[in-house]
Amino acid sequence: MTNQPGTDRATMPTGHNPVLERRTVENANRNLLKYLRPGLSVLDVGCGSGAITRSIAEKTGPTGSVLGIDPNRNLIELARQQAGDTPGLNFQQADVYAFDTPERFDLVTCARTLQWLAQPEAALRNMKRFVKAGGHLAILDFNHEKISWTPEPPGAMQLFYNAFLNWRQDAGFDNAIADNLKTLMHFVGFDSVEVEKQFEITDRNDPNFSIASRLWAEVAELRGPQLVQDGYLTEEQRLKAISDYDTWIATVGESMTVYLLAVEGQQPL
Template identity: 70%
Template sequence: MANEVANERAKMPAAPNPVLERRTVENANRNLLKYLKPGIRVLDMGCGSGAITRSIADKVGPTGYVLGVDPNEKLIEQARQNSAGQPGLAFEQGDVYTFDTPDRFDVVTCARTLQWLAQPKEALINMKRLVKPGGYLTILDFNHEKLTWIPEPPKAMRLFYDAFLKWRQDAGFDNAIADHVNELMLEIGFQDVAIEPQHETARRGDANFTVDSRLWAEVAELRGPQLVKADYITEEQRLQAIADYDSWIATVGESMRVYLLAVEAQQPD
């Protein structure tokens, strides 16, 4: 029953997701840039609609190979449509806990995905198995408990955000997963684990401030209906959070920072 709740709450809504499609390696997964060279093989686990995966394929070129895997059939269909004809790039529907292939990869990347898993250690064990000797497992994820706004957001958005964290916690998701991946990597047999801050800050005056800081209004638009259905907030509260937060962005909002860490380790030869 617990796993059913986690799987249902992790499922990405079918509506178009502008957050996913704005992402590239350069703006949302730049920790990978040091690894991406022409000709290497990369597995992108939890690839979503494939925006970052396509960007990875651009970096490794036609002599490389990039495979994106996601459990959501609709997102895989979208990823395939958006990448039609791009050489060295493929997408498969698969589960992070059980996905298997005879291939082994120079880099296995998993970005913003462990946050939606009730058993992140088991997922890491499976991903580690898919890294070839000398290759790298690289994890990028949030600590949602360390989100900061200056000044504080409207009460309606704070109410929504607190409900969002409780809804996640009750499904077994770790809201502070970014700060726990290092320990998990050591537990599954890696010895030298590197941790690199990748925090993302939207500041007033930045060209993309309005778009980037609106992340949480988009979460309320996309994920909010799931919270309403599960009785964590009312529809009125959800809509109020969006309206008041948009007003905060337009008037007094100065900055919004999400806490992200890249946690990476090399497979022994």
């Protein structure tokens, strides 16, 4: 890894990551459900600690094969530990740009990862190589500019969120990547590209509201120290964003809609 800001900023902080760990195919990658069946071969790019990858492997079963790749050694170690000896499930430390294998997969999936890459087109081009003829490449990603909250979150959280977007943009990441993926998929050679809304909507009637809407307090806890270190906000501002936002959740917060799209292409036969 180089010391480029993009590479550093894409690096997940070490340690337990509750955001990644509570994800499953059903609650965080449901666009994959239509493909998953026993015996399928799947490559999960940017698998993190492997929570979704394990959930994929439950569905492809012992006759399937699932490989999760991620450049973060700590996350890959965690993924391996948690997978135990699940048959057909493997993890490899690898970067999407450099990864290579002679294997071809029925499904290549990449969720919430292109948002952290300064060259998403090059990443898509490499991932496309690993899809079997007739197989699918399924990308899931955000447009961070289109998040909405009702009512507006507290000023301190808005300040953190805007600093987060600026910090990402300055590293070359596309905050609106979800809405640019269809064009990128065409550029890399997919003729027909399907786009499906995968918005994550949570409201106060949802028993999970306080956990789901807390995503941005967790981002401020996990990623916030990097922003402070890079001079995008002060430690006081970061802490105030977390505490004011927790008060918003406990009192006036009604709903939050995170804008995510699944963008999928089929490898020509």
